[in-house]
Amino acid sequence: MATAIRSTPEWSEAEWEARRQLAACYRVFDMLGWSEMIYNHITVKLPDSENAFLINPYGLHFSEVKASNLVKIDIDGNKLDDNPYPVNLAGFTQHSVFHRHLPDAHCIMHTHTTAGMAVAALEGGLQPINFYACNFIGQIAYHDFEGVTVRAEEGERLVAHLGSKRVMLLRNHGILVMGTTLPEAFLKHWSLQRACEIQLATLSMGQPITVAEDVIAVHQRDLHKVQIPGGAGAPDFAAMVRLVDRIDRSWRD
Numbered sequence: 001m002a003t004a005i006r007s008t009p010e011w012s013e014a015e016w017e018a019r020r021q022l023a024a025c026y027r028v029f030d031m032l033g034w035s036e037m038i039y040n041h042i043t044v045k046l047p048d049s050e051n052a053f054l055i056n057p058y059g060l061h062f063s064e065v066k067a068s069n070l071v072k073i074d075i076d077g078n079k080l081d082d083n084p085y086p087v088n089l090a091g092f093t094q095h096s097v098f099h100r101h102l103p104d105a106h107c108i109m110h111t112h113t114t115a116g117m118a119v120a121a122l123e124g125g126l127q128p129i130n131f132y133a134c135n136f137i138g139q140i141a142y143h144d145f146e147g148v149t150v151r152a153e154e155g156e157r158l159v160a161h162l163g164s165k166r167v168m169l170l171r172n173h174g175i176l177v178m179g180t181t182l183p184e185a186f187l188k189h190w191s192l193q194r195a196c197e198i199q200l201a202t203l204s205m206g207q208p209i210t211v212a213e214d215v216i217a218v219h220q221r222d223l224h225k226v227q228i229p230g231g232a233g234a235p236d237f238a239a240m241v242r243l244v245d246r247i248d249r250s251w252r253d
Contacts, residue, residue, distance in 0.1 A: 015047075018044055026062045028243075034062075035062040036112045046072070051075045052072060057070065073087055077096065107178060107179050109176070109177050109185050109186070111174055111189070113174065116196050120174055129199060129210055135195070139165055139167055143158055143170050145171050166188075183236065183238075
């Protein structure tokens with residue numbers, strides 16, 4: 001994503017770039033209909049600050065998030081800037097435990113989309129019945145609903161249930177994905193969301209055709225043969241940012 005970089009006494013060039021990329025992502029999510037009032041969260045680690053990450057200001061809609069109003073906090077919940085906005089406790093509790101324990105979890109996304117919540121509440125979860133679902137079969141972790149995620153002790157179980165996977169369906173709750181980059185996490189979320197939407201449509205019509213395990217294995221193997229310029233999700237995310245820019249460029253401020 002080509003952006004003008006600025007540095008201030010408060011923000012380095014690396015932090016400003018991270019702020020702009022994350023702010024753009026919030027606007028993309030809103031454009032795609034993935035906002036949930038003032039709730040849900042996308043976070044990114046800061047590349048030049050130890051144990052620090054950016055999160056949305058609690059009280060703002062995704063369409064109001066800007067590079068400058070993102071909140072900088074550490075993994076213990078301390079605000080590291082003079083941002084006047086608070087941080088959603090559920091967002092901090094859930095995201096901080098993954099940022100603390102998973103070095104490769106650069107970006108974490110959690111949403112309550114209708115399709116994501118519906119499939120997360122379905123016995124059997126995501127089923128191997130469409131192209132996008134086959135991307136994830138065998139790679140999704142599940143965590144049972146324990147109520148709103150505000151208790152630190154649940155974090156230990158979240159990490160344990162995630163294991164080596166980096167995509168989770170929170171049962172009766174929603175989608176949780178993470179990536180080594182924000183565009184990678186975005187592509188995972190987009191693909192999982194599509195898989196859930198198509199599953200809901202398919203199950204509403206009757207008995208689906210299930211894809212065989214050997215075909216799923218070939219599908220997943222061949223997906224990794226594709227070389228993506230800029231890394232996984234980079235061209236996809238850049239295209240969405242261009243669409244957002246045609247609507248409103250205020251996220252850049």
